[in-house]
Amino acid sequence: MHIGVLEDDLDQQAFIEACLTTAGHQVSLFARSSELRRATKEQTFDFFIIDWRLPDSCGMDVVSHLRQHEGWRGPILFITASQGEDEIVKALELGADDFLAKPLRPKEFIARVSALGRRSGYVTPHPAATCPESFKLHTEEHYISVAGNAVGLTEREYRLAALFFSKIGELITRAHLLELVWGIKGDVSTRTVDTHVSRLRRKLELDGRHGLRLRSVYQSGYRMDTCQTTNAEQVAN
Structure with a gap:
């Protein structure tokens, strides 16, 4: 995941960065809330870790701004030196998904980050066991190669694809996709999902020619299935 960390203490920054990078995450560090807000307009993040006390703001105000004004639906882990119940x-x-009190303990810290990530639908795909060799997921750069050719994807398309590749052979409902990839719950139109899946199928050629077919399951959702490799002429017919 690409994790934005808002923490002004340099020692804490270094500690958090070391923990997260060791766990395989990409990290962007910010000491001021204004820096993070500017970065959200220029970069795509999967996760935020926000400290309570900051030189130019309060971490709670940052959480509230992300949720209410920027429509951020991803996970937020709040960290604080205070263990007072009222602050927690x-x-x-205000919108934090979890909190940790300082001093942070490395194993617990990474476990909390991983749990929030899983809950929000961020998966680490392991396609090698069941996925044809034609497909390669570049997890750090967030793109996918098909038959050796890099395919450019939007951040949401990549997350959608990573979810399908991690659950080959499993039915994933449209409602579940909306919740995991878009962060939307409830009775919401699924037309957006169908549009993105159709575009993803076309971009990655998930029509069987490379050994994978992304199928629509009537009135349910989608399933990625392995199949015998077909050539382009057979697909066209």
């Missing part, structure tokens, strides 16, 4: 409750009410 306020942070959660």
